[in-house]
Amino acid sequence: MRWVCRGGLPAWLRCGFVFPVQAHVSRRWVQNCSGTLFTTPIFYVNAGPHLGHVYSALLADSLHRERALRDCATRLSTGTDEHGLKIQQAAEAAGKAPYQFCSEVSEQFRAVFNHTLISYTDYIRTTEEHHKRTVEKFWTVLSERGYIYKGVYEGWYSTPDESFLAESQVMGIQDKQGNVIKVSTESGHQVHWTKEENYMFKLSDFRPLLLKWLETHKQAIYPENFYQIVLQWLQEDLPDLSVSRERSRLKWGIPVPGDSQQTIYVWLDALVNYLTVAGYPEAHHSWWPAVHHVVGKDILKFHAIYWPAFLMAAGLAPPDHIFVHSHWLASGQKMSKSLGNVVDPMDCCDQYTVDGFRYFLLRHGVPDRDCDYYHEKVVQLLNAELADALGGLLNRCCASSINSTQSYGFFSSSCFPDKHNCFDKAASARAMEEDYQLIEFVENLPTEVQARYEKCQIYKALEAIDACVRLTNKFFQRHTPWKLDSTNPVEKLWLDTIIYVTMECLRTYGTLLQPVVPSIADKLLSRLGVAQNERTLKDFLFLARYHGKYCPFEGRELGPDTGVLFNRLDQNKSRKTKDPSIPKL
Ligand SMILES: *[C@@H]1O[C@H](CO)[C@@H](O)[C@H](O)[C@H]1NC(C)=O
């Protein structure tokens, strides 16, 4: 076994964790990040995109955008999984050739991802030639290293699930005619006793190695509850895994190299997509294993057991991180076509705007348990946080009634003296204890947000930002700047300082919100007059003037007023209203 650890560095260096400098003068960032490849699962094209797919893609997209914000090399791959029996069957049912069918559904996914601003750098389809070559190469390596053997496999087989099941995964039930039949306990699909010759992967060899990997990489699987589930699975023996199907049973797939009578198991084929994107077998070294997979909990076993075992067998290291998320329910119920409660992502974008929809899913979505989607909650959350708190704050400090010159504000250290300088408590000081608390919170915010992203807890990052937005509103409210007389030189100093501090806070929120609500953040930063090249977290400096430093924003002319940041949503407007201009999938 050869572990590929780039440069022999420990994982925390490879992953580029960043250490905030707790300097008292200013908090700059010490950057140290190597490249990271974020991936979504590739989506199975037997049906079109739904909310769960978009949620996976959104999580990965915001992680990727956040990395880019820190000037780190980053890639985001997504795409479609196009082989297998279910697709062969779905294409037949639709009266289409499989490839044609796959292309159409794959385009639907792409259209939804384009529309929801998923900034993928790679879009892979498993029917592409270069992916086929990678799978063949990977198979050959596994085979040459002695991890694949030919065996006769027999067991309970579920055709819709495309898998053999152990006796413990099968139960007997009575069908409508009263006959006892065997079904999968998990999917409920009928199973049949099936015997076939196929290739087996020596998964049983890998149990100790997988346990060791998890023992030494406690953060490999997030959140913690899923890490524990995987450890539980590994307490039991791992049977060898069938990794091919007879060609006669499955035609739509990649043939086993050197044996045209067998087709490679669709899951092996699909998982290898991550290596295809990374450039295996020649060019993957700059990205592997700095890979962060985002996956739904339903495919955890494939990513946390089979995939690392395949990789180890091929002499590669397991991925750095596997971020697992739960599912979305609709008003407390599982979404299903028969209940008619399936939430369509395109409808949601139409109704709440793309940014509003992104914000809701990432703010309300908690990875470790199932989340509930309901219209009233979306409206309430977006109105409270985006329209009222954030939009309201921007409006207030840019209002021409208190800021007729339409500028960024000026800082006066006599009004807001350095807290650490106890000899400077001049009579002109206006700042109060709560104001110092506010700036301390905001100063720490980029560090806190980043720590949340490192664990894929985007909802917590957004919660922290929202808490600071609320504190800033209180700051503004507390000092009633609209009551200050700007013709009085002393009061004007304080008015300008209040506006400067508020805008510095808003600039911080706008910068940090870019990975989640790119359009709203752009609008906010443009209004504040922040240029495109001033929007990253590299060398980000909050409230420079308070720390006695030059601040390029001070006194700068504001950008044009382009209207309300986020329009309040009407709770009464039915969720069924549709804009016919948006293509329906
Ligand atoms: C950044 O990483 C490099 C190795 O890639 C290391 O030599 C350097 O000391 C690190 N810098 C900081 C500030 O951690």
Ligand SMILES: *[C@@H]1O[C@H](CO)[C@@H](O)[C@H](O)[C@H]1NC(C)=O
């Ligand atoms: C999605 O965006 C990409 C890149 O802009 C473009 O090439 C592709 O045609 C778009 N696809 C769809 C279906 O919108």
Ligand SMILES: *[C@@H]1O[C@H](CO)[C@@H](O)[C@H](O)[C@H]1NC(C)=O
């Ligand atoms: C929503 O509907 C309720 C009751 O039907 C009504 O009282 C309320 O004024 C409506 N709100 C808006 C914003 O139209």
Ligand SMILES: CC(=O)N[C@H]1CO[C@H](CO)[C@@H](O)[C@@H]1O
């Ligand atoms: C009328 C008024 O108070 N305008 C203020 C608008 O904001 C700028 C920058 O803070 C101040 O200089 C003006 O006094």
